[in-house]
Amino acid sequence: MSAAEVRSFWQSLDLPGLVDVHTHFMPKSVLDKVWAYFDAAGPPTGRPWPIAYREEEGERVRRLREFGVRAFTAMLYPHKPAMAAWLNSWAAGFAARTPDCLHTATFFPEPGAADYVARALDEGARVFKAHLQVGGYDPADPLLDEVWGLLAESGTPVVTHCGSGPVPGKHTGPGPIGAVLGRHPELPLVVAHMGLPEYGEFLDLAERYPRVRLDTTMAFTAFTERDNPFPTAELPRLRALQDRILLGTDFPNIPYPYADALHALAGLGLGPEWLRAVCHDNAAGLFGLPDA
Incomplete structure (x- = not known):
């Protein structure tokens, strides 16, 4: 878990640091339940899932800064109605006291969703999170049509867990979110986890829709490769989409240690230019980060 190891990685690429678009900060009561879910994840995933950075909030922020992460997110998500607006209020406060956190918000298919999403945008939200697996909802639900429209019109990225890993949900896979993109082709969708295990199908969506990106969260690591290996035949497509792959970690x-995710990217053999784009430059451009 050495910060020196992480810093050495990006310094060797002549980068000013990292930009991680998929990190989790949320109210303690909610995060405790998320951690309890992972503690019990053995039966559905078939193996233990120890939380590598089970620390209090301030220590987790300090650790990311020590790693040299210039900007990160507070990915949070509701699993039932009447929860998203409260989470958004918490996230706004977290962003206000944590200037290197990109102000994050979320939503759920419910009456009034478009209103609180519009309010979050007015308050400065810069990225949204949608978790179709945990939320268990159809992204094409009519209650969300105006939400997707607002995000597309404002150009606000939405990091979406829409792949079927680690366990499938009723509305995961490329079909449901593909229907949303068909209706809102300008939506700046970020497919979390490279869409694993449907890697090829989500690369298809990225090739079809120029504003679709993918984040690297947990993909390519030894932990993930055991059960959901990335097809080596798809590496040329990954190289071709260099400007639309973003670093994510799930921190x-x-x-496993944070550095493992970085070494896994380097192990793809796509070269330093690809790594510089993925680990910093793409997200820095997307979010308009100032030059370091």
Whole structure:
């Protein structure tokens, strides 16, 4: 878990640091339940899922800064109605006291969703999170049509867990979110986890829709490769989409050191230019980060 190891990685690429678009900060009561879910994740995933960075909030922020992460997110998500607006209020406060956190918000298919999403945008939200697996909802639900429209019109990225890993949900896979993109082709969708295990199908969506990106969260690591290996035949497509792949890690909820995710990217053999784009430049451009 050495910060020196992480810093050495990005310094060797002549980068000013890292930009991690998929990190989790949320109210303690909610995060405790998320951690309890991972503690019990053995039966559905078939193996233990120890939380590598089970630390209090301030320590987790300090650790990311020590790693040299210039900007990160507070990915949070509701699993039932009447929860998203409260989470958004908490996230706004977290962003206000944590200037290197990109102000994050979320939503759920419910009456009034468009109103609180519009309010979050007015308050400065810069990225949204949608978790179709945990939320268990159809992204094409009519209650969300105006939400997707607002995000597309404002150009606000939405990081979406829409792949079927680690366990499938009723509305995961490329079909449901593909229907949303068909209706809102300008939506700046970020497919979390490279869409694993449906890697090829989500690369198809990225090739079809120029504003679709993918984040690297947990993909390519030894932990993930055991059950959901990335097809080596798809590496040329990954290289071709260099400008639309973003670093994500799932910090703090990862079962291995942060540096493992970086070494896994380097192990793809796509070269330093690809790594510089993925680990910093793409997200820095997307979010308009100032030059370091």
